[in-house]
Amino acid sequence: MTDLKLQEQLMVLDNLVEHQELKDELQSLDEFLGELQAAAAPPPPPPVKAVKPRVLWRKRDIDGNIVHARPRSSRIQSKKNDHIRNTDPPISAPETGCEVAFATETFEGFLQDLQHSLIDSSDDEASSTSKDPLLASSDWSMRQRLSSEKWRAERPRLVNIAAAQENVARHICQQCGGNPAVVRCSDCRPRPFFCAECDISMHTRHVLHNRDAMTAGFYQPLPPTMVVVDKALCHCERLVPVEIPDRICGCSPELLRVSSGKTVSVITMNGRYDLSMPELNCEACQATWAAGVVDLNQSDYWPATLHFATIYATDVFYSFEEMKMAAPGLSCQAFLRMLDQQTVRFGRTGKISADSFQRSFFEWEAVRYEIDNICKEEPFMCPACTPDMLAVSVDGNRKRYRFKNAARSEEQAIFEGVFIANDEEVTRFVDYIHNTSKHVSGRGVCGGEWSAARETSQRSASKVDEEGLELAVCRHGVLLCALNMYRGEIFAYPLYLQRKLASRQITFFCMDVTCKYWPYLQRIANSCPELQHLLKMKPFLSVFHAKAHEFKCEVKWSGAYQDGAGLTLGEEVEQCNAFLSRIAVTTKHMSKAGRTDMLTLMAMRWNQQKFNNLAISLSQRYQKATKALQSQLQNLETMKGELAVTERQLEDWVSDVKEWGDATTTTTTKNEVDALASRIEVLVASIKRRSQRLYKDTDGNKGRARMRRKIREEKGILTSVVEKYNKIVPNTETLCLETILSGDTAWPWQLTRSGTYLQ
Numbered sequence: 001m002t003d004l005k006l007q008e009q010l011m012v013l014d015n016l017v018e019h020q021e022l023k024d025e026l027q028s029l030d031e032f033l034g035e036l037q038a039a040a041a042p043p044p045p046p047p048v049k050a051v052k053p054r055v056l057w058r059k060r061d062i063d064g065n066i067v068h069a070r071p072r073s074s075r076i077q078s079k080k081n082d083h084i085r086n087t088d089p090p091i092s093a094p095e096t097g098c099e100v101a102f103a104t105e106t107f108e109g110f111l112q113d114l115q116h117s118l119i120d121s122s123d124d125e126a127s128s129t130s131k132d133p134l135l136a137s138s139d140w141s142m143r144q145r146l147s148s149e150k151w152r153a154e155r156p157r158l159v160n161i162a163a164a165q166e167n168v169a170r171h172i173c174q175q176c177g178g179n180p181a182v183v184r185c186s187d188c189r190p191r192p193f194f195c196a197e198c199d200i201s202m203h204t205r206h207v208l209h210n211r212d213a214m215t216a217g218f219y220q221p222l223p224p225t226m227v228v229v230d231k232a233l234c235h236c237e238r239l240v241p242v243e244i245p246d247r248i249c250g251c252s253p254e255l256l257r258v259s260s261g262k263t264v265s266v267i268t269m270n271g272r273y274d275l276s277m278p279e280l281n282c283e284a285c286q287a288t289w290a291a292g293v294v295d296l297n298q299s300d301y302w303p304a305t306l307h308f309a310t311i312y313a314t315d316v317f318y319s320f321e322e323m324k325m326a327a328p329g330l331s332c333q334a335f336l337r338m339l340d341q342q343t344v345r346f347g348r349t350g351k352i353s354a355d356s357f358q359r360s361f362f363e364w365e366a367v368r369y370e371i372d373n374i375c376k377e378e379p380f381m382c383p384a385c386t387p388d389m390l391a392v393s394v395d396g397n398r399k400r401y402r403f404k405n406a407a408r409s410e411e412q413a414i415f416e417g418v419f420i421a422n423d424e425e426v427t428r429f430v431d432y433i434h435n436t437s438k439h440v441s442g443r444g445v446c447g448g449e450w451s452a453a454r455e456t457s458q459r460s461a462s463k464v465d466e467e468g469l470e471l472a473v474c475r476h477g478v479l480l481c482a483l484n485m486y487r488g489e490i491f492a493y494p495l496y497l498q499r500k501l502a503s504r505q506i507t508f509f510c511m512d513v514t515c516k517y518w519p520y521l522q523r524i525a526n527s528c529p530e531l532q533h534l535l536k537m538k539p540f541l542s543v544f545h546a547k548a549h550e551f552k553c554e555v556k557w558s559g560a561y562q563d564g565a566g567l568t569l570g571e572e573v574e575q576c577n578a579f580l581s582r583i584a585v586t587t588k589h590m591s592k593a594g595r596t597d598m599l600t601l602m603a604m605r606w607n608q609q610k611f612n613n614l615a616i617s618l619s620q621r622y623q624k625a626t627k628a629l630q631s632q633l634q635n636l637e638t639m640k641g642e643l644a645v646t647e648r649q650l651e652d653w654v655s656d657v658k659e660w661g662d663a664t665t666t667t668t669t670k671n672e673v674d675a676l677a678s679r680i681e682v683l684v685a686s687i688k689r690r691s692q693r694l695y696k697d698t699d700g701n702k703g704r705a706r707m708r709r710k711i712r713e714e715k716g717i718l719t720s721v722v723e724k725y726n727k728i729v730p731n732t733e734t735l736c737l738e739t740i741l742s743g744d745t746a747w748p749w750q751l752t753r754s755g756t757y758l759q
Contacts, residue, residue, distance in 0.1 A: 168214045173198050182228045184212045184219060196228045207238040207275060208268060210346045221347025224273060239278040240266055240311070242291050242299040248280050249287040257281050261290055265350060266301075267357070268313040271343030272350045302364050304356045312357070317364050325605050328582035332358050362597045366414045369604070379604040380419060382478040384614060391475045391508040391540060391565070393573040394497055396489040398468035399698070400584040402595050405463070413593040415600035420469070421483040421496070429499075430492040437527040465592070469580065469599070472497045473573040476617070478610050479603045491520045498534055508562065509537040510570030512545035515553045538562065542570035548688040550681055551747070555661030567625050579606060676725040677749045683718040684740055687711055 061067050171181040171193040179195035185202075186192060187209040194202060203209055203224070212219040215231045224238045237260045247253050260276040267273075280289040293303050296311055304310035320335055336352045343350060372379065382389070416422065468485040470493040481500055483493060494517065498509060511517050518539040525531045541549070541557035555561065559570045583602055587595040610617075640650065690711050698704050719737055726734040733748040 166219065168217055168219060171214075175202070182214055182231065183222070184214060186210050186212070196230075200227055204238070205241075207241060208266075208270070208273060210270065212347075221345070223346075223348045224275065226347075238275050240264060240275045240291075240301075242278065242295055242301065244278055244280065244291075245289065248289040249282050249285050251282050251284045251287075255283045257283060262309075264308060265310045265352075266313070267310065267316055267339065267352055269316055269319055269339070269342070270346060271339050271341075271348060272352055273348060274350060302360055304353075304360050310353070310356060312360055314364070317361055320361065321365075321601075321605065324583075324602065325609070328579060328602065329585040331586045332361075358594065362414050362594075362601070365597075365601055369415070369418075379607055380478070380480055382474045382476055382480075383611065384476050384618060385474045385478070385504070388505040389474060389501075389507070391510055391559075391568045391570065392472055392480065392498075392501055392504075392506050393475070393510040393542070393570050394470065394472045394494045395512060395573040395577065396468055396470040396485055396493065397577045397581060398485070398489070399577075399581040400466075400469040400587065400599070401464040402466045402588050402590065402592065403463055404465045406465075406589050406591060409591045409593060411591070411593050413596035413600075415597050416593075419479070419482055419600040419603050420596055421481065421500070423484055423486075426483050426493075426496055427486075429496050430487075430490070433492045433495065433524060433528070437524050464588075466595070470494065470497060471573050471576055471580075472501060473576050475568050475572055476610065476614065477572050477575050478607050479576055482599075482603075491517055495521065495524065495531075495534075498537070499531065502534060502537075506537050508540040508559065508565060508568065508570075510540040510542055510559060510568075510573075512542045514539045514541040515549065515557045518557075540565065540568070540570050544569065544571050545692070548685065548692060550685065552661050552663070555657060567621075567628065576606070673725070673728055673749070676721055676728070677747065679721050680718065680725065680735070680740070681747070683714055683721065687714050687718065687741065690714075 171184075173179045173181045173195035174191035174193045175198040176195060179197065181193035182196050183194045183199040184192050185194060185199075187206070188194075188202065199211070203211065207224040209224075211222045211224075213222050213226075213228055213233065214220075215228055215233075222233075225236055226233050227236050228234075239258070239260065244258070248256065257280070259279050259281060261279040262277050263274060264277055265272055266275055277291050281287075293306060293308070296303055296308070300314045301311045302314055302317065304312065316339075320332075323330055323335065333354050336354055336357060339352055369379075466484045466486065467488060469482050470485055470489070471482045472480045474480060481497060483496060485493060494511060498521075521531075521534060525535055539557060540559040540562060541554070543558060543560045546554040546558035546560070549557075559565050559568055580599065580602065583599065587598055590598065640647075645653075690707055694704055694707055698707065715737075722735050722737055722740075729748070735748070
């Protein structure tokens, strides 16, 4: 080492030593001030924190270098996380059981060790002062704010990068490495730049790549039928990438020549391409070959017609189906407009026909359905409900209507009768039921006031054709079957579905108006003996809908009190209604066949999702049911101890409540109080039911406005009736309007003076 370098090293060492001495002096002054303040202040309560040792032993190797317990990366990481650990330096005494031999240290090694020790001490001081900011980073809002600030700080640089990417700089062809580049291909990365010759060589085979020309001083999107020749754009022929046979005759393959055939439109997720179909010609025997439907299918294309002028890549159909499931309200026209924008973006022209696309999509789905049938797959059969089915939930939804002035065609639906029953069969069954039995048009307290509980109804004279859809769903949310409604939600529709599903050994038949439907079924079974087997099912009133019924009705019919029903709610059909109602935004403008095919297709894909998640769903439901059972058993034992009742007394109470619920609710009004009480029950049930069906039955503001107006009118009538009732009865039996509309309390006239229920 020269004298000059040695002098520089000594100066650096002196500066480091002076810096450390200043820090030691400042620390000593701080400690002295702390001692003065401690002497002036009152003594703190015990325990007194022990003074931290000032000595830190460091272990060195045979060369005199410091031996760390962990590598530097882990030491830095531990310092970053010291907000959850103690930051006091560890006290380590020299090991007595081992000898450390120190070699003669060089001057450079001594300087290096001194610098490392100073850096470590400064890191320890910095880490002790950074606890609060690290604690703040655990808060979600703080992390979001910090992330936004980082993006905001980075945005100017990103803008510059995006602007620089549009600059057409001089590039060399990344294929041959000699000629200047004239084309950039976004699908050929990481080497996107091509000269004119390499572009023709590469993209004659890869015609669906998206390219940009660089000859005009900016990036100009190129269709596949345009190439750059002498810095000018020229038109050329490009062939559809389909599989071509090696031979078409007995001649040598070298005699085959590929030529351009008819022009077709190829639709992919990048939009529309106008290309030519390939044709083969034999120069010897003049044999020819042209691609047909089979050749297109083998290359993952689907023709628009059998004499195709448009072909679709199958990934377009897959994408449309997935987007339709994720956003059921997405229309076919909206999806194709997105593809049209892709066409324009990449420098091509032309539109995509919505009618042709929808027809091809349904035909493609029909082929997939037939393949599933060959594989013995049942799209509308729940694996968890086979062979016996515990419960079936049936309900109607009037949102899935179809306008009369929608597209009319005489074509038959591809999926006719697969999911939605044939309209003619349903009509014949309804007419048979109406002609065989006499119907009662009276209105009761629970179901008679609801539009879902009518025995007869005339066909609507409104602007709709199909008024909705009646669904049957198993307890796992799997769609089983459906039918179109033309007369509202009459009882004959669920009766048809019940008869159709009777072969599946169903235990419970769930409805939201079981209290009205089951007496209807009993009367129909007497007139139609072939329907007697339907009475083997048990009636099940949906658990949540039962809250809107009168209390006696809930006790008698609610599924919450049915033996063997478990945690079945009977409301599973509502989840399916919510999904299919979103599809109705588009199906109401379709033709009859198109609506049937789309609803059937979406129902099959809905069931497929249910099947894929069935194992996880069943295991979670089993764990939930097990925990709920243990919790309820513990609550029961606790209540039995608090009330000091035996098991026999509890069973007697349950029997008394069931007998009270089985008692008839239709009594003759003997005085004014009974008449007012009956009127209040009817109004409360009607208001609750209309409020529940506010968003279920109608999908427009006008319909909801009419329903809200009806609710306001009934609330006004109820207010006057309650006031009149409160003036007649004693103060202990008065009613509060808010309580009877929001709570599930028993009516005062159903209780005796002692607080027990009347029989």
